[in-house]
Amino acid sequence: MGIKRFSVGNVVLYHGDSLEVLEKLKSNSIGAVITDPPYASSGASSLTKAQAPSQKYQGSEVKNKHPEFMGENRDQRSFAFWASLWVSQCYRVVKIGAPICIFSDWRQLPVTTDYLQAGGFAYNGIIPWDKTESTRPARGKFRCQAEYIAWGFKVKCIGDNHPVYLKGAIRERVNPKEKLHMTGKPVAVMDHLVQVVPAGETVIDPFMGSGSTGVAAINAGLPFIGIEASTEYFEVAKKRLRAAYRDSIRKG
Numbered sequence: 336m337g338i339k340r341f342s343v344g345n346v347v348l349y350h351g352d353s354l355e356v357l358e359k360l361k362s363n364s365i366g367a368v369i370t371d372p373p374y375a376s377s378g379a380s381s382l383t384k385a386q387a388p389s390q391k392y393q394g395s396e397v398k399n400k401h402p403e404f405m406g407e408n409r410d411q412r413s414f415a416f417w418a419s420l421w422v423s424q425c426y427r428v429v430k431i432g433a434p435i436c437i438f439s440d441w442r443q444l445p446v447t448t449d450y451l452q453a454g455g456f457a458y459n460g461i462i463p464w465d466k467t468e469s470t471r472p473a474r475g476k477f478r479c480q481a482e483y484i485a486w487g488f489k490v491k492c493i494g495d496n497h498p499v500y501l502k503g504a505i506r507e508r509v510n511p512k513e514k515l516h517m518t519g520k521p522v523a524v525m526d527h528l529v530q531v532v533p534a535g536e537t538v539i540d541p542f543m544g545s546g547s548t549g550v551a552a553i554n555a556g557l558p559f560i561g562i563e564a565s566t567e568y569f570e571v572a573k574k575r576l577r578a579a580y581r582d583s584i585r586k587g
C-alpha cells in the first residue's frame with residue numbers, strides 16, 4: 336500500500352503499513368516506542384483465525400460499535416515472526432537507552448516478551464494494567480480483568496537521572512464513552528506510560544489506532560510519530576490529534 340503523511344506541529348502521522356514506514360525512518364533518531372499492536376489472540380485454528388476482530392473483542396452488549404481493524408488473523412508462528420520484524424525496525428530507529436512498551440493480553444504475553452527480545456531490546460519486566468471490575472463478569476471463572484505491558488530498553492536503561500519514580504502497575508477502567516477504537520486504550524493509562532520517556536524525546540507508535548498514545552505524548556509536550564494502516568482509524572487519529580495539538584498550544 337502507498338504511504339500518506341500528515342503533520343501538525345511536532346506530530347507526524349503516516350497512513351500505511353508499519354514495516355514499510357519504519358524502513359524509511361532514520362536510524363537512532365527516536366526516543367521511545369509505546370505501542371498496542373494487534374494481539375492476533377486465539378488464532379489457533381483456521382476458524383478462529385478467520386474471525387473478525389469484533390467477534391473477539393466486541394460483546395453483544397456493546398452499544399457503541401467500532402469499525403474492524405487490521406492484523407488480527409496471523410497464526411502464532413507467523414505472528415511471532417512478523418512481530419520480530421517490526422520490533423527490529425523499531426530497534427534500528429531508536430536511540431541507545433530508548434524504552435519500549437508493548438501491550439499484550441494474557442494469551443500473547445509469552446510471545447510478546449519473546450519478540451521484544453528477538454527484535455533486539457533488553458527485556459525489563461511487565462506492567463499489569465488492571466481494568467477493574469468494570470470488565471465483563473464470568474460465572475465460575477476468574478474475571479478476565481487485566482492486560483499487560485511488556486517493557487524494555489535499547490541496550491541499557493538511562494533512567495538514573497529521571498525526575499520521577501514510576502509505579503509498576505496501573506489500575507484504570509475502560510470508559511466506553513472515551514473509546515474511539517474497538518480496543519482503544521484509556522488516555523490515563525497512556526499518560527502513565529509516557530512518563531518513562533526522556534524529556535523532549537520523540538515517541539513512536541507503529542500501530543496507533545485512534546491515537547491514544549499520541550494524545551498522551553501531546554499532554555506530556557513530547558513530539559509524536561504515529562502509523563496506522565486502516566483508513567478509517569487513520570482519519571479518526573488525524574482528527575483527534577490535530578484537535579489535541581491545537582488545544583495544547585492554546586493552553587500553552
Ligand SMILES: C[S@@+](CC[C@H](N)C(=O)[O-])C[C@H]1O[C@@H](n2cnc3c(N)ncnc32)[C@H](O)[C@@H]1O
Pocket residue numbers: 351352353354371372373374404405406515516518519520521541542543544545546547548562563564565568
Ligand atoms: C490494538 S489497535 C491500537 C489501538 C490504539 N491503542 C487506540 O487506543 O486506539 C492496533 C492497530 O494497528 C493497526 N494495524 C494492524 N496492522 C498494521 C500494520 N501492518 N501497519 C500499521 N497499522 C496496523 C490496526 O488497524 C489497529 O488499528
